Structure formats: structure tokens, C-alpha cells
Amino acid sequence: MNSVLPVRDLSLTSHILHALNEASIIAITDNKGTITFVNDMFCKISKYDRNELLGQNHRMLKSSYHSSDFFVHLWRTISRGKVWRGEVKNKAKDGSFYWVHTTIVPFLDSRGKPYQYVSIRTDITERKCTEELLKRSLDQLANSNRKLLDHHHTPSQTTIHDDLGQSIDESMAAYPEIRQLMTQFNEMNIRINQARKRIEHQAYHDALTGLPNRYHIEEYLKRSIEYAKVNNSSLTLLYLDLDRFKLVNDLLGHQVGDLLLKEVAEKLSQTICENGMIGRQGGDEFLIVLEDMNEEEVRAIAGRILDCLSYPFVYAGKEFFISPSIGISMFPKDGNDIESMMKNADTAMYMAKERGKNNFQFYSSEPSSLLSRRHLLENKLRTALKNKEFILNYQPQVHLNSHELRGFEALIRWNNPELGLISPEEFIPIAEETGIITDIGTWVLKETCRQNKAWQEQGFVRVPVSINVSSQQFRDPEFVWNVLNVLKESKLHPQYLEIELTESTTHHFVHTVEKLQLIKQYGIKVAIDDFGTGYSSLSALDQLPIDILKIDRSFIKHILTNPNKAAIAKTIIDLGHNLDFKIIAEGIEESSQADFLNEHQCHIGQGFLFHPPLNPTDVARHYQHLFNEIPFFN
Incomplete structure (x- = not known):
């Protein structure tokens, strides 16, 4: 969130704040009620710009619906450091009214006095409007029932029930809009429940991959650690980072990078299945929690992950390869809390990268010269x-x-x-x-x-x-x-x-x-x-406005001993001549290599021979x- 005025640490994780900011109407005030922060949803529902709200108080939203006692009770509650919850009708800038379910949380200083209040609101306008329409319709139904009953003589108890049921049916027939309103009310409740489920899912899942997000996976890991402590069971954390993923984003763009992340998530899910929980830590990092597995079983899982990601990803007819580096920490020998397990799995992951990437490493407490040098x-x-x-x-x-x-x-x-x-x-x-x-x-x-x-x-x-x-x-x-x-x-x-x-x-x-x-x-x-x-496309090469092709040294090194390398080098030379490119051979170390290249019309070279x-x-x-x-x- 972008706060205009300084706001003290809310002591909430960034994940909760992000979820709340996406799903709720949020405002922060000081202890006198002056607004110091509003999010985009607050501006949207109130129809005020942010600069019109900051520095003001909530009286500018007063609808005159509530009594003064209502707000006295509200302020008395929060000024005592207690949370207040209730439903409030507010007035937007354009004069329209809206309802919000409001929770106001006081934040206390070292003396126990509130220094600011955080208000979290949910729009309930549709529900309140439907409730009001339903109330009016039920009142009409009750009046209709009384009129119908007045036309009958005084009945016995059994007759009353029969007549009442008949009168309700007659009223429903007389007022079809009531049936429609009740149908709408039921549909609205269904939508509210669906929206609530969506919000809960968004708060705990990654929007791109659908996997549990960082907050969710870390909470799960905390609970798993507590369970392992009580039951004396094993627990393993795998910290997975995709190698050179930044290069994919740089070369192909974030849209392709996102597609690749989704496919990686799907492959991981298919590989792990019911054996553990997978979450996206953020960026190109994933966390996997495995329970009740010994080291041999963990090795097998990590090996399957390497295998599943070894197959190429295809985009626009081209194949791309991505590999993971995986660090592994195990409870309790590598840590008995989430911080130590995360830190040690991360350290092991960097060890995997230092040892050539595309492998997994278990955490070792012994210092690593490779890792130390990298840092x-x-x-x-x-x-x-x-x-x-x-x-x-x-x-x-x-x-x-x-x-x-x-x-x-x-x-x-x-x-x-x-x-x-x-x-x-x-x-x-x-x-x-x-x-x-x-x-x-x-x-x-x-x-x-x-x-x-x-x-x-x-x-x-x-x-x-x-x-x-x-x-x-x-x-x-x-x-x-x-x-x-x-x-x-x-x-x-x-x-x-x-x-x-x-x-x-x-x-x-x-x-x-x-x-x-x-x-x-x-x-x-x-x-x-x-x-x-x-992975150049030869069909596109003639469209590139270039002047020179440089033959890689890996072909030159074995050009006299490996017929395939020699054939590739000659093909590149011929291709360059046909497209009017100059050809430069790199890594020439022997005069016989230079003679071979010169004989096949590669006229420029560089290397230790010269x-x-x-x-x-x-x-x-x-x-x-x-x-x-x-x-x-x-």
C-alpha cells in the first residue's frame, strides 16, 4: 500500500495486508479520527479522490441515517482499545448512499492508548437493499393475510391453519413480485457465499498459478512443525528456484515467463500429488513441504522433480529448457522452527546452483567454500x-x-x-x-x-x-x-x-x-x-539486419577430429556467404585449424594462434x- 502520511508498523505480514487491500475497503486514521490512508476500493465506493479524503474525517461521509448515540457508542468502544463491529450507512460524494460492514481495530502504544485506528469494510449495499425490499414485501403479505382472514367467520384451530396456508398461497398469487424478490434474495445469498469463498481463496492462493501463496505455505509449515514436535515425526522443506528464469523474462517477455511458471506449477503438482504441499514463494521460487519421509524417500521425490522439469517447454513452436536448483532442510536436524528451516533450505539451494544447477542439495552445517566465494x-x-x-x-x-x-x-x-x-x-x-x-x-x-x-x-x-x-x-x-x-x-x-x-x-x-x-x-x-x-531460426536469419557470424570455439576445437563439428562449421561458412555475411572463427589455436578454415572460405579468425x-x-x-x-x- 502507498501511504501518503507516515503510518506505524501495523504488525501484520505483507501477505495479509496485500490480501486485505485487494478484497476490502480500508482506511487508517489517527487517534483523533483524521484520515491518514485510504486504499483504492475506499475511493471507488465513496467516489472521492484520495487527496480529497486525506486529512479529513469520516464526518464527510455522514448519511444522517444513524443517531448520535450510535457514534458515541462507537467512539467509546474504540477509544478504550476495543474492536468495534457494525453496519454503517454512508453518503458518497455524488449523493448516493451505500452500506458497509465495518470492523475498526485500535492500535495501542506502550501505555495502552490508541494511536491510530484501522477500519476494514465490506460493501453490503446490495444485501441491505434486498433486505429492505423483502421487508416491504413481507409487510404487504401480512396485510393481505389479515384482509383475507377478516372475510372468514371465527374458525377452529385446525381451520385456522388450513385457511392461513390457503391465504398465503392466495397472497403469493396476488403478489407475484414477492416470489420474485424471494428468488432474488436467495440468489444474492448464493453470490455472497461465492464471493466470500473467492476472497478467502485469493487471500491464501497465488493468483497466477493457483498454488498456495507464501503466507499459506508458511502457515502450513508452522503447523506442520508443531505437529512434528508433538508426534516426534519427520518433516522436510524443499526450496526450489528456477535456473536463469530472469533470462527467460528478459528475452521473451513476462507474458511467456508467466506461462512457463504456470506450467512448472502444474508439473510440480502432478509430480508431488498427495505426497506434500506445494506453494509459490514468489517470483520463480517454490516451496514444497513433505511429511513423514526419510532421506531416501526425499531423494526420490527431488529426483522426480528434476526429471519432470527436464522436458522442454514449447512456445510459438520453439522448445525451451528450464532447470531447477533445489535446497533441502529436514526437521529437526536442520532447524526446529520455520525461520531456521527456510534459511537452511535457501542456503542448500544456493549450494545446488554453485554445483552446476539442475540438482538438489541437502543442507550441511559445514561451511561451503563454493558458497562463501559466490557471496x-x-x-x-x-x-x-x-x-x-x-x-x-x-x-x-x-x-x-x-x-x-x-x-x-x-x-x-x-x-x-x-x-x-x-x-x-x-x-x-x-x-x-x-x-x-x-x-x-x-x-x-x-x-x-x-x-x-x-x-x-x-x-x-x-x-x-x-x-x-x-x-x-x-x-x-x-x-x-x-x-x-x-x-x-x-x-x-x-x-x-x-x-x-x-x-x-x-x-x-x-x-x-x-x-x-x-x-x-x-x-x-x-x-x-x-x-x-x-536456438536461432534459420528461416528468420536472413531477415536479421546483421553483418557477421562468429563460429563458436566449440566447433573449431574439434574441427579436424570430429566430422560432425567440421560439417557444422562448413555449413555455417556456406550459410554466411549465401547471406552475404562475414564469417569469423573464434578459438583458433593450431595452424592446421586456420588452414582448414581458410581452405573453406572462412577468411577471418581470432585465437591464441595469432x-x-x-x-x-x-x-x-x-x-x-x-x-x-x-x-x-x-
């Missing part, structure tokens, strides 16, 4: 940019037939004063999971453009330098303008900058094409990196002969 890297990564700990090295790209320089790829390195050099393979995934990757990508862009421009001003041959752009950075609506601003600030011509995207980044096809077309308009070249390792990544000083030293030469670039 250490995450903490230090947050200050690495500020502390200027990142450096860029530049790996040459050469023409395979002449070994002449064609350009560079900028490669980031992290040199922490305490931990030393840290591999990108280790810190990039953490940067992606934490969202820091976008800031790092912006730094790489600025530093690359600055360095290339500095080389040019020193008389170095003008060649392009490519940078790797993460999917998160590319999906930023301001990405293109950020690139253009950096080029303008550095005064680097756009033809000397290339951006490299992975295949997965191009899944958002329409937006990708539009953004790439805009980039191309300004003369910036685009490469698809690690081509052949992702040179490892160089720092800017080494670039100038190694390519000193290219300073003050006539620029070449293709």
Missing part, C-alpha cells in the same frame, strides 16, 4: 565499477590468408585487489543474475570507444573494435541512444564499433529487428556471437609498425 564475489562485484577494478584486453582478429590485422574484440577482466584476477566465466553469470551486467556493459562501451579513439589520435591504423552486449543491456529501451551518445562523446566514428549479440538475444524477433535496423542506419556493424550453440588478449600497452607495442600507416578496414 564474496557478489558483494565485491557491487563495488568493482566504483573502485575501477575492471580492465579491458583486446584480442586481435586477423585475415587468415595474410595474418594482417582486421580488428579487435574487447574482453573484460576483473582484477580485485584481494582476490586477484577473476575469470569472466565466474563473475559474468553473477552479474547477470544480480542485474549489475547492464552497468558493466555501459562501462565496456565507453572504455572501448575511448581507447579506440585514443589509438586513432596516436596514428594507429583505424580498425573496428567489437564489444559483447548482454541481453539485458540490449533490451534497454534507451540502448541505441546510449550507444550513439557514447560515440558522440568519444568522437569515434560508428564504423569503428561493432556489437556482438548471442543467438538467444534475438528471440524477441520484431523488437530485435527494429533495434538492429536503427543501429545499422548509423553505420554500426552487428555480429551474432557463438553462432551454432543457441595472439592472446592484449592490454592497451601491449597492443601498441606489438602493432607498433601499424602506427602512422594508411588506414585499412574491411
Whole structure:
């Protein structure tokens, strides 16, 4: 809830507050009755804007239906710190009237005096209107009965009952609207009961998946722990997190992410069945509570979960794979309360991620060096940019037939004063999971453009330098303008900058094409990196406004020993030529690999055969002969 004025902690969980806010009309006042908060439902029913209500009191809603004694009793009750419940008729801004069932809860300070009141209301206008119509109709029925009885002589007791039944039937026939009103009244009661059930379900279940929500599953876990304590029985908590789910949202959008979460929930439900309770903790996290199972049985359940989520998810004709990391804590050895069991299952889940994801781990009280390092890297990564700990090295790209320089790829390195050099393979995934990757990508862009421009001003041959752009950075609506601003600030011509995207980044096809077309308009070249390792649609490849395909190093490594790898590499080369793309082979370490690629018309390569990544000083030293030469670039 968005409170305009400060409101003290209500000592309720956020889950209860959320459920109440969605299902009820809520207002908060100070101890003098001045309104400090109203939710959207309050504004809707009263027809006042929020700014018209804040700072006022409830007298502005007075309908003059209730006596002054009614409100005296109300205030006497709540001022004594007691809860008041009742039905109130209020007047809306447009002059219409509405009824609410109201519960007013006083919140007390350390002296036991109320400092604020929280009012929770439910709209009962329809019910009250129906009750009034029914009351009037019953009054008409009673009058009709009396008139009919006046026409009869004084009867015996038996005759009275017969005549009364006949008179009621005659009255119902005489007043068919009564029967209609009674039918409407019954239907309204049914709707009220259905609405009540819906509200109760919404309060305890996740709106997207239909699973028990965090509040529900945690309450269930608390009760299960108490039961296990009394009955000396076992209890297990599984904490499940979907690996790289954020990437799915970034690449395909939240709508697809929601569909995937619903399918995961359905698969989990089918797998667990009656063996336990499943709940959605939030985001891409799920909790599973298992009762009366030993460790072997828990292992079997966790294994079945891994199996059920190993099958691909299909969307728009494409297959996507998602895997879970599962942490497991068991009562009582891993905790005897909900806080310790949740904390230890969460710790075990991170252990599963550190051990390669797509596995489960039982909690261990012994310290984990892997987990400690992951947390250490995450903490230090947050200050690495500020502390200027990142450096860029530049790996040459050469023409395979002449070994002449064609350009560079900028490669980031992290040199922490305490931990030393840290591999990108280790810190990039953490940067992606934490969202820091976008800031790092912006730094790489600025530093690359600055360095290339500095080389040019020193008389170095003008060649392009490519940078790797993460999917998160590319999906930023301001990405293109950020690139253009950096080029303008550095005064680097756009033809000397290339951006490299992975295949997965191009899944958002329409937006990708539009953004790439805009980039191309300004003369910036685009490469698809690690081509052949992702899920590119070949039918869409010719529609992508790109310039370069880079063959992944995994194909180059075995190109001479594995016929399948060689066939794939040759296919990529032929495909690139047919679509008028330049082809760059990465990871060339042997001259025989370079000869094979050159023979099959791949004319550009990079790898340790030519040179490892160089720092800017080494670039100038190694390519000193290219300073003050006539620029070449293709």
C-alpha cells in the first residue's frame, strides 16, 4: 500500500495486508479520527479522490441515517482499545448512499492508548437493499393475510391453519413480485457465499498459478512443525528456484515467463500429488513441504522433480529448457522452527546452483567454500565499477590468408585487489543474475570507444573494435541512444564499433529487428556471437539486419577430429556467404585449424594462434609498425 502520511508498523505480514487491500475497503486514521490512508476500493465506493479524503474525517461521509448515540457508542468502544463491529450507512460524494460492514481495530502504544485506528469494510449495499425490499414485501403479505382472514367467520384451530396456508398461497398469487424478490434474495445469498469463498481463496492462493501463496505455505509449515514436535515425526522443506528464469523474462517477455511458471506449477503438482504441499514463494521460487519421509524417500521425490522439469517447454513452436536448483532442510536436524528451516533450505539451494544447477542439495552445517566465494564475489562485484577494478584486453582478429590485422574484440577482466584476477566465466553469470551486467556493459562501451579513439589520435591504423552486449543491456529501451551518445562523446566514428549479440538475444524477433535496423542506419556493424550453440531460426536469419557470424570455439576445437563439428562449421561458412555475411572463427589455436578454415572460405579468425588478449600497452607495442600507416578496414 502507498501511504501518503507516515503510518506505524501495523504488525501484520505483507501477505495479509496485500490480501486485505485487494478484497476490502480500508482506511487508517489517527487517534483523533483524521484520515491518514485510504486504499483504492475506499475511493471507488465513496467516489472521492484520495487527496480529497486525506486529512479529513469520516464526518464527510455522514448519511444522517444513524443517531448520535450510535457514534458515541462507537467512539467509546474504540477509544478504550476495543474492536468495534457494525453496519454503517454512508453518503458518497455524488449523493448516493451505500452500506458497509465495518470492523475498526485500535492500535495501542506502550501505555495502552490508541494511536491510530484501522477500519476494514465490506460493501453490503446490495444485501441491505434486498433486505429492505423483502421487508416491504413481507409487510404487504401480512396485510393481505389479515384482509383475507377478516372475510372468514371465527374458525377452529385446525381451520385456522388450513385457511392461513390457503391465504398465503392466495397472497403469493396476488403478489407475484414477492416470489420474485424471494428468488432474488436467495440468489444474492448464493453470490455472497461465492464471493466470500473467492476472497478467502485469493487471500491464501497465488493468483497466477493457483498454488498456495507464501503466507499459506508458511502457515502450513508452522503447523506442520508443531505437529512434528508433538508426534516426534519427520518433516522436510524443499526450496526450489528456477535456473536463469530472469533470462527467460528478459528475452521473451513476462507474458511467456508467466506461462512457463504456470506450467512448472502444474508439473510440480502432478509430480508431488498427495505426497506434500506445494506453494509459490514468489517470483520463480517454490516451496514444497513433505511429511513423514526419510532421506531416501526425499531423494526420490527431488529426483522426480528434476526429471519432470527436464522436458522442454514449447512456445510459438520453439522448445525451451528450464532447470531447477533445489535446497533441502529436514526437521529437526536442520532447524526446529520455520525461520531456521527456510534459511537452511535457501542456503542448500544456493549450494545446488554453485554445483552446476539442475540438482538438489541437502543442507550441511559445514561451511561451503563454493558458497562463501559466490557471496564474496557478489558483494565485491557491487563495488568493482566504483573502485575501477575492471580492465579491458583486446584480442586481435586477423585475415587468415595474410595474418594482417582486421580488428579487435574487447574482453573484460576483473582484477580485485584481494582476490586477484577473476575469470569472466565466474563473475559474468553473477552479474547477470544480480542485474549489475547492464552497468558493466555501459562501462565496456565507453572504455572501448575511448581507447579506440585514443589509438586513432596516436596514428594507429583505424580498425573496428567489437564489444559483447548482454541481453539485458540490449533490451534497454534507451540502448541505441546510449550507444550513439557514447560515440558522440568519444568522437569515434560508428564504423569503428561493432556489437556482438548471442543467438538467444534475438528471440524477441520484431523488437530485435527494429533495434538492429536503427543501429545499422548509423553505420554500426552487428555480429551474432557463438553462432551454432543457441536456438536461432534459420528461416528468420536472413531477415536479421546483421553483418557477421562468429563460429563458436566449440566447433573449431574439434574441427579436424570430429566430422560432425567440421560439417557444422562448413555449413555455417556456406550459410554466411549465401547471406552475404562475414564469417569469423573464434578459438583458433593450431595452424592446421586456420588452414582448414581458410581452405573453406572462412577468411577471418581470432585465437591464441595469432595472439592472446592484449592490454592497451601491449597492443601498441606489438602493432607498433601499424602506427602512422594508411588506414585499412574491411
